Amino acid sequence: MxxxxxxxxxxxxxxxxxxxxxxxxxxxxxxxxxxxxxxxxxxxxxxxxxxxxFKARGTELIAGLLAGDGAGAVVCASAGNLGQALAWSGRGRGLDVTVVAPRSAPAAKLDRIRALDARLELVDGDFDLARERAAAVARYEGIRLIEDSQDxxxxxxxxxxxxxxxxxxxxxxxxxxxxxxxxxxxxxxxxxxxxxxxxxxxxxxxxxxxxxxxxxxxxxxxxxxxxxxxxxxxxxxxxxxxxxxxxxxxxxxxxxxxxxxxxxxxxxxxxxxxxxxxxxxxxxxxxxxxxxxxxxxxxxxxxxxxxxxxxxxxxxxxxxxxxxxx
Amino acid sequence: MxxxxxxxxxxxxxxxxxxxxxxxxxxxxxxxxxxxxxxxxxxxxxxxxxxxxFKARGTELIAGLLAGDGAGAVVCASAGNLGQALAWSGRGRGLDVTVVAPRSAPAAKLDRIRALDARLELVDGDFDLARERAAAVARYEGIRLIEDSQDxxxxxxxxxxxxxxxxxxxxxxxxxxxxxxxxxxxxxxxxxxxxxxxxxxxxxxxxxxxxxxxxxxxxxxxxxxxxxxxxxxxxxxxxxxxxxxxxxxxxxxxxxxxxxxxxxxxxxxxxxxxxxxxxxxxxxxxxxxxxxxxxxxxxxxxxxxxxxxxxxxxxxxxxxxxxxxx
Structure with missing residues (x-):
């Protein structure tokens, strides 16, 4: 093991x-x-x-645990797929989801995040810059930060x-x-x-x-x-x-x-x-x-x-x- | 019901x-x-x-029953999908599968039937002509005829x-x-x-x-x-x-x-x-x-x-x- x-x-x-x-x-x-x-x-x-x-396998787990803990809001950085999945999982559990994504991400991903009622914040930079921005949002708003691969x-x-x-x-x-x-x-x-x-x-x-x-x-x-x-x-x-x-x-x-x-x-x-x-x-x-x-x-x-x-x-x-x- | x-x-x-x-x-x-x-x-x-x-849901059933009965060969007419599915199901159970199909069927379907080791007979006509031909093959060779929708x-x-x-x-x-x-x-x-x-x-x-x-x-x-x-x-x-x-x-x-x-x-x-x-x-x-x-x-x-x-x-x-x- x-x-x-x-x-x-x-x-x-x-x-x-x-x-x-x-x-x-x-x-x-x-x-x-x-x-x-x-x-x-x-x-x-x-x-x-x-x-x-595949990203919803993880966000289902996260959103289920957060909803169980009574959390109301969550933010993540995403190249697009994690954000879409978190938006889907959060919507079904009454979580307010914020996604920080590169402005250059595929429109298909960004459109779906918006369609799933998440708040979408775009950064002029790449995924690693979006990570920094998401961490700042979490600190400023006092909400849970989801870190892909870290969490x-x-x-x-x-x-x-x-x-x-x-x-x-x-x-x-x-x-x-x-x-x-x-x-x-x-x-x-x-x-x-x-x-x-x-x-x-x-x-x-x-x-x-x-x-x-x-x-x-x-x-x-x-x-x-x-x-x-x-x-x-x-x-x-x-x-x-x-x-x-x-x-x-x-x-x-x-x-x-x-x-x-x-x-x-x-x-x-x-x-x-x-x-x-x-x-x-x-x-x-x-x-x-x-x-x-x-x-x-x-x-x-x-x-x-x-x-x-x-x-x-x-x-x-x-x-x-x-x-x-x- | x-x-x-x-x-x-x-x-x-x-x-x-x-x-x-x-x-x-x-x-x-x-x-x-x-x-x-x-x-x-x-x-x-x-x-x-x-x-x-979806056709293999039916051919799995057929091939399983035929193999259980000791049948060795089977023929069907097909526009392509039934034949491919029967070839797949028959291959795993040692059945000799013959498929009669219109020559005009998509090459993708015909190629896959051949790749699955079925005998493929093409007719110059449509699916209903292939049905007639498959019935004749079954009579002539004394093998089981599979009739889509009828069976x-x-x-x-x-x-x-x-x-x-x-x-x-x-x-x-x-x-x-x-x-x-x-x-x-x-x-x-x-x-x-x-x-x-x-x-x-x-x-x-x-x-x-x-x-x-x-x-x-x-x-x-x-x-x-x-x-x-x-x-x-x-x-x-x-x-x-x-x-x-x-x-x-x-x-x-x-x-x-x-x-x-x-x-x-x-x-x-x-x-x-x-x-x-x-x-x-x-x-x-x-x-x-x-x-x-x-x-x-x-x-x-x-x-x-x-x-x-x-x-x-x-x-x-x-x-x-x-x-x-x-």
Whole structure:
């Protein structure tokens, strides 16, 4: 059992706090991807739910605990998906939700946050600047700050995906996990290493946002000055020390992929799996594309973690042109 | 309890025969569709599985029974999805599967049938001609013929979707079901009318393939000379009398929609739900688009029944142009 901050019994208990609409998501072999990728690929699909990402597994936990404690308001920084999920979970429990997000976040994400009745504050900067601003809002207003990946509920909520993976038949050889702040990777990684340690846990990050991967490789926090990737959901510069400590205990590898591979992965998931995914959700396929020999003949699960994307950008990335004629 | 050929206890028992990968599929509110459609829409997603349609619920049942009886071979006619599902279910149970399909069926469907090791026979004609040919193959080879919608397992397999709908919270006001041969409509319709009779069961068929709808309205079998629709999965000309009898007992309405509405529905499911669907799976959204007043303010479930589509045709239908430049 890896000695991270996470706890298997709490993760099992977490399932009871999460709306079932976010649990037991599809996990299925996608044969049509095999010829193109040279390995057997299974998809864990986290997009077929009301917020189209895995993030609600964590926010359900948070909002349930806060509502139980009588809290009335909460604030988080978000690249878009956490904010949408917190808005959804908060709305059902009477919480006032404030989301601080980069102005450059996909309109699809920002629009959905607004539509879910959250207060949305935009910052002229990136996710790490939004984190600073959210912390300031929390201090000034005296309300609870939710810190993605830092707050254990965000990791243990994501970890419930791991429970659904390790119970699966047939078993698999490796799981590919998008790596940003680390909630998904430490969550799923903890459960996999605790209950199916023979499965390889491989984290995937864009070359243009490599802070956590560099940190994992050097076993110390490495920050970067900027990010340059279309994968907005994982574009972070400043790894959190406690999250890195956990990641060092559960990840077998962390790899970096090129933007062109992310786009090729999105196109493959569209053409061969019929899935519209955001760039972060294509990181796993991108990793296979960049290192086919490593995965040849193996059974690999890739977590399709989000599908919130601006369609004009999406069509541009996957190489189909929207027809705006009436 | 409607007096159809179907039986609730058998349908409940059927769940134990079906591989869990096809059961308990996502059912979720898709708020992003509401503004465009003027009602609350929930999606029942039948595409996130190894065959990308609901048809395996029935073929799992059939293949399980046949394998238990020691049968070695089976043949079906199919527009593509039943054949793919039967190939999948048969492969796992050592059945030799022959599929007779129209040569004009989507290449995506035919390729997948071949990839699943089924014998594929193509006919120069439509689905109803394939039905004749499959019957001849069965007589000539002395093997079991599977007749979609006629064979009760195809209906009761599809009916397991109904069990998953009637147990849902929140409840809903109407369910929109693609209508072709009638297995899905009679299956889901039977369960809904048995267990949640207040829910409106609305079948939707293309104007270009209206045989079953005309039959339902006239309460007698009406055949048509040809079909003209992109919705290949429901393009049938000759309703089966026993299936019509069942449909008359469970459907509250059957409506016809235009091709342009089907394409608009596919585009909406792409843009607002991130779902790549085949035309048959967009019939429900098309029905809302053509009669907004009927659905205004109501909570409607639409069954997204299949996602097997040729991507070039798909992009043409939804109005985005594939970019073939390298």
């Amino acid at each position: 890896p000695e991270t901050r996470l706890d298997i019994d709490r993760i099992r208990a977490a399932r009871r706090m999460i709306d079932p609409v976010f649990l037991d998501t599809p996990l299925y072999r996608c044969d049509a991807l095999d010829p193109a990728l040279g390995c057997a690929v299974s998809i864990k699909l986290e997009t077929a739910n009301p917020v189209r990402s 254990i509920e965000t990791c243990e909520g994501a970890a419930t995906i791991g429970l659904e993976l390790v119970g699966a038949v047939p078993t698999f050889d490796a799981v590919l996990i998008a790596l940003g702040g680390g909630a998904l990777a430490t969550g799923v990684g903890h459960v996999v290493k605790a209950l199916a340690p023979e499965v390889e846990v491989i984290c995937v990050q864009p070359l243009g946002a490599p802070a956590m991967t560099h940190s994992w490789r050097q076993r110390r926090v490495v920050t970067t000055g900027s990010t340059d990737t279309i994968a907005d959901g994982v574009a972070a510069r400043r790894p959190i020390p406690a999250v890195l400590d956990d990641l060092l205990l559960v990840a077998d590898d962390a790899v970096l992929v090129q933007e062109s591979s992310i786009m090729a992965g999105m196109r493959m998931l569209l053409d061969h799996a019929g899935l519209v995914v955001e760039p972060s959700a294509a990181l796993g396929v991108a990793a296979i594309l960049e290192d086919r020999d490593r995965f040849a003949g193996r059974h690999v699960v890739t977590i399709v973690c989000g599908g919130n994307v601006d369609m004009d950008a999406y069509h541009r990335w996957v190489g189909v042109a929207p027809d705006h004629t009436p | 409607p007096e159809t050929r179907l039986d609730i206890d058998r349908i409940r028992a059927a769940r134990r025969m079906i591989d869990p990968v096809f059961l308990d599929t996502p059912l979720y509110r898709c708020d992003a569709l509401d503004p465009a459609l003027g009602c609350a829409v929930s999606i029942k997603l039948e595409t996130a599985n190894p065959v990308r349609s 009760i397992e195809t209906c009761e397999g599809a009916a397991t979707i109904g069990l998953e709908l009637v147990g849902a919270v929140p409840t809903f006001d109407a369910v929109l079901i693609a209508l072709g041969g009638g297995a899905l409509a009679t299956g889901v319709g039977h369960v809904v009318k048995a267990l949640a009779p207040e829910v409106e069961v609305i079948c939707v068929q293309p104007l270009g393939a209206p045989a079953m709808t005309h039959s339902w309205r006239q309460r007698r079998v009406v055949t048509t000379g040809s079909t003209d629709t992109i919705a290949d999965g429901v393009a049938a000309r000759r309703p089966i009398p026993a299936v019509l009898d069942d449909l008359l007992l469970v459907a509250d309405d059957a409506v016809l929609v235009q091709e342009s509405s089907i394409m608009a529905g596919m585009r909406m499911l792409l843009d607002h739900a991130g779902l790549v669907v085949e035309p048959s799976a967009a019939l429900g959204v098309a029905a809302i688009l053509e009669d907004r007043d009927r659905f205004a303010g109501r909570h409607v479930v639409t069954i997204v029944c299949g996602g097997n589509v040729d991507m070039d045709a798909y992009h043409r239908w939804v109005g985005v142009a594939p970019d073939h430049t390298p």
